[in-house]
Amino acid sequence: MQRYISEPNGLVLLNSYRLKLNMQFFILYIDPGSGSYLLQLIIAAVLGVSFFFKNFWYKVKSFFTGTKPGKEKEKDTAD
Amino acid sequence: MQPLPSSYRDNNGFVFKQDGNIYRCIHPGYEPHYSRLMSSGLYLELVKQARLIPHREITEKENFDIKDGRIIMPEQVPFISYPYEWSFDMWKDAALLTLQIANTSLKKEMILKDASSFNIQFVKGKPLFIDTLSFENYTAGAPWIAYRQFCECFLAPLLLMHYCHPATGRLFTVYPNGIPMNVLSTLLPRRSKWHMNTLLHVHLQAKFSGRQKQKTTAENNFSKQKLEILLKGLENFVQKLTLKKTKTTWDDYYTGTILGNEYLNAKTALVKSFVSEIKFNNVIDLGANDGHFSLLFTEDKQVIATDADPNCINELYLKIKKEKIENILPLVNDLMTPSPAIGWNNAERDSISNRLNGGLVMALALVHHLAIASNVPLSFIAGWLTSMADNLIIEFVPKSDEKVKLLLQNRKDIFDNYTLENFRSIFAERFFLIKEEKVGNTERVLFLMKRK
Numbered sequence: 001m002q003r004y005i006s007e008p009n010g011l012v013l014l015n016s017y018r019l020k021l022n023m024q025f026f027i028l029y030i031d032p033g034s035g036s037y038l039l040q041l042i043i044a045a046v047l048g049v050s051f052f053f054k055n056f057w058y059k060v061k062s063f064f065t066g067t068k069p070g071k072e073k074e075k076d077t078a079d
Numbered sequence: 080m081q082p083l084p085s086s087y088r089d090n091n092g093f094v095f096k097q098d099g100n101i102y103r104c105i106h107p108g109y110e111p112h113y114s115r116l117m118s119s120g121l122y123l124e125l126v127k128q129a130r131l132i133p134h135r136e137i138t139e140k141e142n143f144d145i146k147d148g149r150i151i152m153p154e155q156v157p158f159i160s161y162p163y164e165w166s167f168d169m170w171k172d173a174a175l176l177t178l179q180i181a182n183t184s185l186k187k188e189m190i191l192k193d194a195s196s197f198n199i200q201f202v203k204g205k206p207l208f209i210d211t212l213s214f215e216n217y218t219a220g221a222p223w224i225a226y227r228q229f230c231e232c233f234l235a236p237l238l239l240m241h242y243c244h245p246a247t248g249r250l251f252t253v254y255p256n257g258i259p260m261n262v263l264s265t266l267l268p269r270r271s272k273w274h275m276n277t278l279l280h281v282h283l284q285a286k287f288s289g290r291q292k293q294k295t296t297a298e299n300n301f302s303k304q305k306l307e308i309l310l311k312g313l314e315n316f317v318q319k320l321t322l323k324k325t326k327t328t329w330d331d332y333y334t335g336t337i338l339g340n341e342y343l344n345a346k347t348a349l350v351k352s353f354v355s356e357i358k359f360n361n362v363i364d365l366g367a368n369d370g371h372f373s374l375l376f377t378e379d380k381q382v383i384a385t386d387a388d389p390n391c392i393n394e395l396y397l398k399i400k401k402e403k404i405e406n407i408l409p410l411v412n413d414l415m416t417p418s419p420a421i422g423w424n425n426a427e428r429d430s431i432s433n434r435l436n437g438g439l440v441m442a443l444a445l446v447h448h449l450a451i452a453s454n455v456p457l458s459f460i461a462g463w464l465t466s467m468a469d470n471l472i473i474e475f476v477p478k479s480d481e482k483v484k485l486l487l488q489n490r491k492d493i494f495d496n497y498t499l500e501n502f503r504s505i506f507a508e509r510f511f512l513i514k515e516e517k518v519g520n521t522e523r524v525l526f527l528m529k530r531k
Contacts, residue, residue: 037301039287040222043279044305047312050275 162196163251166393167322174233194229220299231257345519359438370395387413440468
């Protein structure tokens, strides 16, 4: 049970201690699932490569068609 | 201060109701995150973009039974709907909103610690993020803790509706905490394994989900750039998803022979004249179909348009979005199996019957589907409507009508009690029958009623 101290100095120390403690609380707030970290690494790597090639191909295309490599067409947003 | 039945998972605070208003109590432990949310400009930016629910801080804490911590009062949401009542594009916009908020937060060194679809409510025709406590300070090197939850709570229903059928969104009542990847993986067709994103986020994740991995030393090496790539990749993926095209019975309901424009115009005129005679603040349109009658109301009247057909509701939502209509909330709801009370102790998420209360309820072209197609006795229908409606506009469709003949063509007619006289007398027990008019040249009769 965390205590809330109102004196200024105590607050600073207690806050940093609480911050460390709470990090662990937050990590466990929802169960991220075993293997999720490794999976996210793999996915980020694959997607990173895919973005790289997409970008590259887009630049090649616009070089040959003479259009500016500007923003992609208007996306549907949640707004 | 009793927390709401659904507000127990977060140890940083809880939501409670007092004096008819919803409040959020924030424990002192959340302060570092709350102060960054407010002082970094993230809160202001998201509120300005109408993405996050605004709140005000309560300074007069004497009215509340609280020792330490904060109380905030969020802007009140007029009607609580649940994700399994949404149509495809509502899910998609809710998913995109979550990802966009995660992206914006990252720029201010914060991240979303959970990605539950219950964090979104539809207000003024658009998705709104309502969980102010979902933001936490970004720890460099950490992967996205809510990734799996995002996949189970957003990607899964979207993919089911993309690959399988629009009606599968309702599976979320069975898995309100997220459809597990290993279950989803078996439900999707084989061709989904050939699509890179589905292969990665669903099938690969399903294979990983069984393992109990040991904590490795490299677990703090997930750079911010990788996280941005992951979020961007998810956003692009969701953006490209479309609803599977299926033919439904209701697509061309009003283009039949007898039920052409003339009938529609006559009915519209009648409804308008009935509406002008009564006082009400909100409307429930049961079996709204394309929302034609929901759209008749002015912007100051809140309308909930429900229909069992997810395609109809999706079309209505797209129209609302395009025309920026703010007073209509379309929901998928099958009246024969309306959204039940689910979750812990069957109390976490309330049934739709308890949430639906209408100043005015419209049951147009509906009664024969309940009474004939689904065998519901007229007295049951009357009883059900009594609990929901102050005022009622209801259309009686007789057996001589071509649509009812269609319903009876392959069945034995056991509906001796289904007559206009019986309908009148059963409803007159519970309602004052204020008006009764034939609709155009048809045999259909429109009633205006007021609960006794």
